[in-house]
Amino acid sequence: MATRPALLSAAVVLTAAAAVFAIPSTALAAVEDDGADCPVAATSTINNSQLPDPFTRIDGSRITTRDDWRCRRAEIREMAERHVYGQKPAKPATVTGTVSTSNITVNVADQGRSASFSASVQLPTTGTAPYPAVVVVGGFGADTDTIRNSGAAVISYDPLQLGREGTARNNKQGAFYTLYGATSGTGILMAWAWGVSRIIDVVEQSGGNILRADALGVTGCSRYGKGAFAIGAFDQRIALTMPIESGSGGVPILRGIPGESGAQPLSSAYSEQPWLGDAFSSFTGNPNSLPVDTHELVGLVAPRGLFIMENPHIDWLAARSGSVAALGGAEVYKALGAGDNISYWSDVSDGTHCAVRGEWRTPLQQNIQKYLLKTGNAAGTFRISGSKAGNLSQWRTWQTPALGGGTSSPAPSSPAPSSPSPTPSTGACTATITPGTVWGDRYNTSVTVTGSTNWTVVIDITAPQKVSTTWSGTFTWSGGGNTMTVKPNGSGNTFGFTTMTNGNTSARPRVVSCG
Known part of the structure; x- marks a missing residue:
């Protein structure tokens, strides 16, 4: 297990790291690499077509607090240097x-x-x-x-x-x-x-x-x-x-x-x-x-x-x-x-x-x-x-944790993603909605269809919310742009879209039918 070359004494680095999470999230670290003192284990190649989980350490354990991110960040940085960019030397003498x-x-x-x-x-x-x-x-x-x-x-x-x-x-x-x-x-x-x-x-x-x-x-x-x-x-x-x-x-x-x-x-x-x-x-x-x-x-x-x-x-x-x-x-x-x-x-x-x-x-x-x-x-x-x-x-099988602990800036005010929720079918298939990334003025939604490969899904969006971006489906619109009908486009049985909240941050899309 190696330790990154320290830029400052360990005591100073740890103090700086704590400060990163004690001040607003727009702030930056006072040092080039606030995880320079973190030990980083050796890594080996893997076989995974999915994106690695940024919240899982090299030893397989998962971080649970925002303070844990400092040394997890050091692991990611070191892996990127070892395998992608080459080593970045510390500040010269x-x-x-x-x-x-x-x-x-x-x-x-x-x-x-x-x-x-x-x-x-x-x-x-x-x-x-x-x-x-x-x-x-x-x-x-x-x-x-x-x-x-x-x-x-x-x-x-x-x-x-x-x-x-x-x-x-x-x-x-x-x-x-x-x-x-x-x-x-x-x-x-x-x-x-x-x-x-x-x-x-x-x-x-x-x-x-x-x-x-x-x-x-x-x-x-x-x-x-x-x-x-x-x-x-x-x-x-x-x-x-x-x-x-x-x-x-x-x-x-x-x-x-x-x-x-x-x-x-x-x-x-x-x-x-x-x-x-x-x-x-x-x-x-x-x-x-x-x-x-x-x-x-x-x-x-x-x-x-x-x-x-x-x-x-x-x-x-x-x-x-x-x-x-x-x-x-x-x-x-x-x-x-x-x-x-x-x-x-x-x-x-x-x-x-x-x-x-x-x-x-x-x-x-x-x-x-x-x-x-x-x-x-x-x-x-x-x-x-x-x-x-x-x-x-x-591209992922992991979910984003709700990191606790530490004294970092407040969590986003907009609703966090929830678990997938199947919607009862009114036809030959079932459409399951999975909310994804959430921001203050917009959120992503993924929908997976089971039970049919020749499906039609109807989804309602609550006004004044509007869909701004879509992917992996053929979309048509009605109801003033707040009802969309989706059919396959050859990309499989999962499609998605981004919805602008336009002031309504609580409503979420609703599957009307799947058939």
């Missing part, structure tokens, strides 16, 4: 640098080796110093105008300084590999994440006259969206993580990609560039053997702000698998009492890769206000494209 109104410099040294890199700064168009800031990875796809006009600075980060593309796996190049060796098994996504952590170190040391270390976000698109996701997952000082169109090797569940038509194969994502760790090579043909998946990496960001943006118009980007990862990770948010802190949006009209989209402007502003400026309280939102809607119920 020496980190120095400068912060100005136009530039950040970083100098690192460890075990007789040293390296340097920098990032440019653009101050916001409004507000006063010290400013919150968003690290923009790679320089394209991010709506930097909206970021700056919302009151946050932009830190333009060239990740190729840390880990270059176009290099062989046994000869990786960049500042990270100058310190840790060209044959390091750590992929360049993690090298990029390590570099942003060192930028945060320098901002912390700068005195806070220009930039606020407690109000930093990260975003990036495409390969840089993969990087933004890793950066937010592996540094708990990031208050807001916003990956855009990250594709294979980013947000989408690894188990889902082989079955998603047109999605970039895992072998391609592994070989195109050394993004992922060397150890991932043994999983490209069989992700079902991984003891971890990306819904759990979404959970690593919890309870901090997370806004996932995806493009359903390009099959290569695996948006359906991305929606499943978001829905699965949202269960961790909900269990921690932070269900309003995650947003997902793939319902967009412009299919251009890495376009700046009008649909994302308002939620981007709201996320910056809530997590960086600390002036907003907008609830997270899920807007899943009907063309790329995943169904979490098809």
